[in-house]
Amino acid sequence: MVFAVDITLKEAQEKVDEWIRTVGVRYFNELTNLGILMEETGELARIMVRKYGEQSYKESDKHKELADEMADVLWVLLCLANQTGVDMTVALQKNFEKKTKRDANRHKDNEKLL
Numbered sequence: 001m002v003f004a005v006d007i008t009l010k011e012a013q014e015k016v017d018e019w020i021r022t023v024g025v026r027y028f029n030e031l032t033n034l035g036i037l038m039e040e041t042g043e044l045a046r047i048m049v050r051k052y053g054e055q056s057y058k059e060s061d062k063h064k065e066l067a068d069e070m071a072d073v074l075w076v077l078l079c080l081a082n083q084t085g086v087d088m089t090v091a092l093q094k095n096f097e098k099k100t101k102r103d104a105n106r107h108k109d110n111e112k113l114l
Helices: 009-022 030-051 066-084 088-102
Strands: none
Touching: 009 066, 009 088, 030 066, 066 088
């Protein structure tokens, strides 16, 4: 599967769905995918705490790539979005609106961030 340099969230959702239907046979059920999302998030956390935190690398972690772990998380999230009928483009736009309205001054007024 070849990608353009830039890919929209909608295109990503469509490509994940196409891959699942042609290579992956079918989606795992939603609860299984939720568990997989937690596993992948844990793998991302493991790399982050070793790269940016204070833990040292284990031999088994040395060849894992941060970008790949992030992509794994995104992949499963897009699977869940497809399975539950969520348009991630619309969801992200609404999330920006929510955060902008809710946090218009919150972070600017936070002395801890100054």
